[in-house]
Amino acid sequence: MRDGMKSCQHTLSDDVVYKDVVVIGNGPSGMVTSFMLAGNVPYLKEIPDNLPIDEMLRARLQNLPPGQSLLETDLTELAEGLEGRSQNPLPLLMDNLLRPCADLGLQEDSLIEWRFDAEKQIEHIVLGKGPPGGSWPTFPGSVRTLSPAAWLALPPHARIGPRAASRLPARAVAAYCARYVHACRLQRYFRSGATVTHVGPAPRVAPPCRASCPRNANFCVSGYDHRQGRGFRYVCARVVLACGASDRPNALPPPPGAAPAPAPAPAPAAHALPDVERALRRLADRAADRATVLVLGSGVSAADAVRSARAASLHAAHVHRLPPHALARLSPHDYPDYAHVYKMMLDGPSGNHPYYTPYPDHMIVEITPIADQKSSPKLYEDKDDAMLALKRVKLLNLVTNETVELTVSLIAVLIGSKPDLFFLQTNFSLNNMVPQEECIKCIEKKESDENQRQCFLRNHWHYIKSVFGQSIQICKSRYLNYSEINGNTDTKCVIPDCNRRSIKCVCNRLEIEKAVKCQCEIIPYSDSVKRKVTCQCHLTNPFSDGLGFGVDPSKPVDGRGNPIAIDKSTHEVLNAPKGLYALGPLTADNFIRFIPGGAVAIVAHLHKEMKQSTE
Secondary structure: OOOOOOOOOEEEOOOOEEEEEEEEOOOHHHHHHHHHHOOEEEEEOOOOOOOOOOHHHHHHHHOOOOOOEHHHOOHHHHOOOOOOOOOOHHHHHHHHHHOOOHHHOOOOOOOEEEEEOHHHOOOEEEEOOOOOOOOHHHOOOOOEEEEEHHHOOOOOOOOOOOOOOOEEEHHHHHHHHHHHHHHOOOHHHEEOOEEEEEEEEOOOOOOOOOOOOHHHOOEEEEEEEOOOOEEEEEEEEEEEEOOOOOOEEOOOOOOOOOOOOOOOOOOOOEOOHHHHHHHHHHHHHOOOOOOEEEEEOOOHHHHHHHHHHHHOOOEEEEEEOOOOHHHHOOOOOOOHHHHHHHHHHHHHHHHOOOOEEEEEOEEEEEEEEOHHHHOOHHHHOOHHHHHOOOEEEEEEEOOOOOEEEEEEOEEEEOOOEEOOOOOEOOOOOOOOOOOOOOOEEEOOOOOOHHHHHHHHHHHHHHHHHHHHHHHHHHHHHHHHOOOOOOOOOOOOOOOOOHHHOOOOOOHHHOOOOOOOOOOEEEEEOOOOOOEEEEEOOOOOOOOOOOOOOEOOOOOOOEOOOEOEOEOOOOOEEOOOOOOEEEOHHHHOOOOHHHHHHHHHHHHHHHHHHHHHHHO
């Protein structure tokens, strides 16, 4: 928001940039947030009398003063009583206004008019690892959207493509995202190829002189720009988490009763659909017509992998659970491709479908590389080659307790994903922060050349130190996020090789120092004599899990089961310092149609707070 007060006399060191808002993530969540931060304001149109919207909503909308923007209204009151496919009220409200009667199958015009207001602009930056679009540019071309085209468009657009009811290829959505930034003139707000490695409190120096003063910064956001080959640092008053919830694919847990002896390194597996598609193409190029692909999972991504393998004339061995709830919810009329996979899963082994063998209610208990290929070093010079090396897989039927062995060329583990929030510093307090580096300096704008020369070394020392720190953070996150086929063997337990101990091991008999305690829980069997030891260590980096930020703070953040806890009226994160916001899949809004509501909640709250600070 523009500030008409006198110019600020507080500047930053050369390697630090001040922004009112830093948006982390350049997918649809970050794009629509940037659109509204850039000064585009929603206004309500006249509601047609014959439009069958919720009657209570119609009455509340008709009581709004004419010419008032939605950013200046009580959005929580407008959204009261609305029901739909989102658990957040404001996304439901905006969905009803942008796509009225969408769930009834009607294609009605939007009730929102967008007007540009230069006085409503808020200086911000959108940081993303890749090009605008988030994960959409990474999806294979054969993947189609679950939502129809009319539900994928972002404000101010009504739809993508000529046919609003049709499902689109993922590449069409990626192309739309690239066009959207240019069509809405948002290029100057986007910084692509930027990986955020740390979000923490900004040093407190003195009270700010105005709303947009660098001294008003609450957060310091640092990272690495892969395109420029150097680090960056922003200080800002507010941070918006719009980074999605699919950065870390889930890995299988270690099999029960793992052998105490050191096991060989597990065979590489594909944990993302783009990797699976690339591996399938390589298998097809080798003319491996008898190759078998083992697919684990019962969701949409696993179904896509099965379809792709069969289309490449490769045999798909599908390990899944019953019933497959994710596919059961899809209409056979609208999703014939997934309905066919769903039918094959239900038919079981007796279905006799070509290039497909289902293994319902099975689990992997052992993976062994074939001896002849294991001894050949050439096959392991490349990660993709190692992924395609023959391996013997033992499966356990959880119903009959019988085992079966398969020889497969590729293992695809597609069992969901979680957000990667390793950059968030947990449990920090802005009140207890001790300034360790003065990136904000109180100096006059007209400095002498001598003063500038004196500041040169200090400014560049901060820059060099930040680059080293960011490099360490990147290496640390890659190490801690490393996942193997059956989970991360480095559990960070204080007991050496705790995940390789024998089941017969009892904690109080371990040969360790007395001061060290095993982080394991003893669970008695029905027989009071026998005892079972279960390790309670984290299989992944707890900082990547976002522990402390979810609705259940003791569990990892999950876009479906444990989203980030937010204030429903503002989308401000509850278990964090003031000024941290979240929207999109991080708050369980996994469909694009509900994302604009989260952005409206955030931007409306920002305008109200900035207005109060200037009064």
